[in-house]
Amino acid sequence: MDGEPKRAHIVTFGCQMNESDSELMAGLLEGMGYECTDALDRADVILLNTCCVRETAENKVWGLLGRLKKLKHDRPDLIIGVSGCMPQQAGVPADIKRRFPHVDLVLGTHNRHELPDMITRIRSQRVRVHEVWEAAETLPEGLPVRRQGGIRAWVPVIHGCNNFCTYCIVPFVRGRERSRRPESVVEEVRALVKQGYREVTLLGQNVNSYGKDLGNGVDFANLLYLLNEIEGLWRVRYMTSHPRDFNDRLIEAVAACEKVCENFHLPAQAGSNQVLRRMNRGYTREYYLDTVHSIRAKISEAGLSTDLMVGFPGETEDDFAQTLDLVRQVRYDQAFTFVYNPRRGTPAAGMPEQVPDAVKSQRIQELIALQKEISLENNRLSEGSVLEVLVEGTAEDKPGVLTGRCRTNKQVAFPGSEERIGRLVRVAIDKAHLAFLSGHED
Numbered sequence: 001m002d003g004e005p006k007r008a009h010i011v012t013f014g015c016q017m018n019e020s021d022s023e024l025m026a027g028l029l030e031g032m033g034y035e036c037t038d039a040l041d042r043a044d045v046i047l048l049n050t051c052c053v054r055e056t057a058e059n060k061v062w063g064l065l066g067r068l069k070k071l072k073h074d075r076p077d078l079i080i081g082v083s084g085c086m087p088q089q090a091g092v093p094a095d096i097k098r099r100f101p102h103v104d105l106v107l108g109t110h111n112r113h114e115l116p117d118m119i120t121r122i123r124s125q126r127v128r129v130h131e132v133w134e135a136a137e138t139l140p141e142g143l144p145v146r147r148q149g150g151i152r153a154w155v156p157v158i159h160g161c162n163n164f165c166t167y168c169i170v171p172f173v174r175g176r177e178r179s180r181r182p183e184s185v186v187e188e189v190r191a192l193v194k195q196g197y198r199e200v201t202l203l204g205q206n207v208n209s210y211g212k213d214l215g216n217g218v219d220f221a222n223l224l225y226l227l228n229e230i231e232g233l234w235r236v237r238y239m240t241s242h243p244r245d246f247n248d249r250l251i252e253a254v255a256a257c258e259k260v261c262e263n264f265h266l267p268a269q270a271g272s273n274q275v276l277r278r279m280n281r282g283y284t285r286e287y288y289l290d291t292v293h294s295i296r297a298k299i300s301e302a303g304l305s306t307d308l309m310v311g312f313p314g315e316t317e318d319d320f321a322q323t324l325d326l327v328r329q330v331r332y333d334q335a336f337t338f339v340y341n342p343r344r345g346t347p348a349a350g351m352p353e354q355v356p357d358a359v360k361s362q363r364i365q366e367l368i369a370l371q372k373e374i375s376l377e378n379n380r381l382s383e384g385s386v387l388e389v390l391v392e393g394t395a396e397d398k399p400g401v402l403t404g405r406c407r408t409n410k411q412v413a414f415p416g417s418e419e420r421i422g423r424l425v426r427v428a429i430d431k432a433h434l435a436f437l438s439g440h441e442d
Contacts, residue, residue: 008034009043013061014051016239017174017203018084020154021112022049025083027144028115036146041071045079045119047105050086052169055341061086065100072102079122081105083112087132088173089345097130104128109159109174110136113143135175141184151392151422153197157185157223158204163242165269166280166347167312167340170205179210182218186226189233198422199235199390200227207238208245221253228257234424235390236260237409240267240307244282246291251298262299263409266291267307271326272319275312278351285326292330303408305334310367311360312340313351320363327370333378333410335371339364372434379410379432386442387412389427391420403436411436 008029012022025047026036037043048064051057065082072078080103087093088108096103104122107114110133118129147153160175161168189200202223204210210220218226220238227236236259241250243266254260266288270276273284295302308323327335339360342349387406395401395413402416404425413436414427426442 006032006034006044007037007039007042008045008047009037009040010047010049011064012049013057014049014053014085016154016201017156017159017205018049018051020156020203021084021109023145023147023154024143025049025112025115026146028113029119030146031144032116032119043078045081046071047081047083050082050084052085052089052173052343054338055343058086065096065103069100069102079104079119081107083107083109083115085109085169085173089169093130093132097128106130106132108132110134113140136178141180147197151197151390152199152201153192154203155185155188155192155200156180156203157220157238158207158210161205162209163206163244163282164280166278166351167309167343169343169346172345174205177206177209177213179212179214181214182211182216182223182226185223186230189227190230193230193232196422198233199237200233202227202236202238204238204240206240206242206245208241208247208250219249221247221249224250224253224257224260228259230259233259235407237263239265241265242282243268243288243291248294251295254302255298261407261409262301263303263305263407264295265305268323268326268330269307269309270312270315270319271323272315275315275319275323278314279312279348285322289326289329301408303333303410304330305336305409306330306332307336307338308367309338309340310363311355313348313355314353315340315355324367324370327367327374331374331378332371333408334375335367337364337367337371376432376434379434379437381432382410382429382437383432384429386426386428387437387439389414389425391416391423391425393421394418406437413438414440416441 010022010026012018048061050061068080072080082096082103087106093106096106105118121129158177158179160177161171162177164171207220211218268288271285389404389406389412391402391404395403400415401413402420403413406412412427427439428442429437429439431438
């Protein structure tokens with residue numbers, strides 16, 4: 001009906017970088033006059049921002065594309081698009097074109113800024129537009145971003161990855177490392193503060209590599225110092241750090257910068273040197289443990305989290321036992337645990353000695369049980385303490401209960417009025433739970 005606003009719906013799969021990319025594409029669509037809607041059946045444009053790190057994410061995309069066929073049949077003017085990491089894989093764009101003729105638009109990770117032009121061509125020329133760039137030399141700046149209202153924001157600082165872990169598809173779909181200019185990052189964060197945001201999370205496949213490609217002497221530690229000077233900004237977080245590129249300068253920057261939270265997400269992936277070599281992680285178990293020791297020697301209150309994988313090709317019972325031992329030694333506050341599954345196009349997919357699914361299942365359950373035990377024990381150490389909490393909202397199922405995170409990234413719940421949302425509050429911790437802490441305002 002003429003005069004009605006155009007609407008767009010974006011479905012996001014995968015990591016925080018994909019969430020940030022969706023915010024960018026939402027901003028581009030808003031600039032074209034589209035309103036974002038949560039209702040799939042009311043959208044004039046449906047865009048799937050995809051992930052290919054794990055097979056389960058891909059299967060969800062294929063399933064949703066199949067279900068959208070009827071919607072397209074009923075509404076021929078509806079534009080259905082696929083973006084993100086999946087189309088960057090060799091053969092996938094052609095596969096989409098063959099299997100899903102109702103998909104009008106395909107673009108990858110390097111040319112998402114072309115979205116408005118592609119939609120205009122589809123509307124005006126009545127054609128399907130499938131264009132995926134193999135690489136991008138520059139990072140466009142100044143593009144509109146539509147973030148959800150709130151107090152926290154994602155800010156990408158580096159795109160791509162040069163590490164080529166043997167199990168990982170990211171370098172092939174995100175490309176080589178490309179850092180944003182520090183002045184561009186600072187300018188964006190300053191603008192966010194003016195809009196009312198108080199915490200930023202700096203994003204990158206490997207933030208520790210930030211600046212290596214710029215040639216201006218500014219590394220990630222320097223960037224943290226620059227952001228720490230921004231008036232009105234309360235907190236800075238970042239993810240993800242690759243242990244290979246972690247250094248003492250970063251630890252010193254976190255210790256020195258009052259606005260940088262003392263939370264270190266340091267993906268170990270495995271505790272066995274044999275497995276780490278096969279993964280091409282670029283460090284040893286001993287190096288990793290030394291890094292953890294350095295962090296805790298300089299920042300005693302530091303919180304640590306990690307990523308751990310079980311069932312990598314060739315992983316023996318002894319290898320797995322070394323991963324469990326690493327967890328016991330480090331005593332992470334939180335661990336994101338995964339079962340290895342082969343990704344087409346990665347070296348690990350063709351390695352011999354693939355671990356049987358039954359063995360993977362047994363190992364992941366044992367690892368999860370151990371980490372739960374440690375997480376609860378760590379949380380109990382906070383009982384009786386007072387923590388600074390940035391209040392983010394209310395608990396969904398508990399009226400009158402506020403939720404937020406302390407500086408080490410633990411969830412905290414306490415009773416209070418909604419006027420406290422968006423403020424820093426001192427909370428006395430009364431009780432520890434597995435996934436959060438509860439208490440009362442101090």
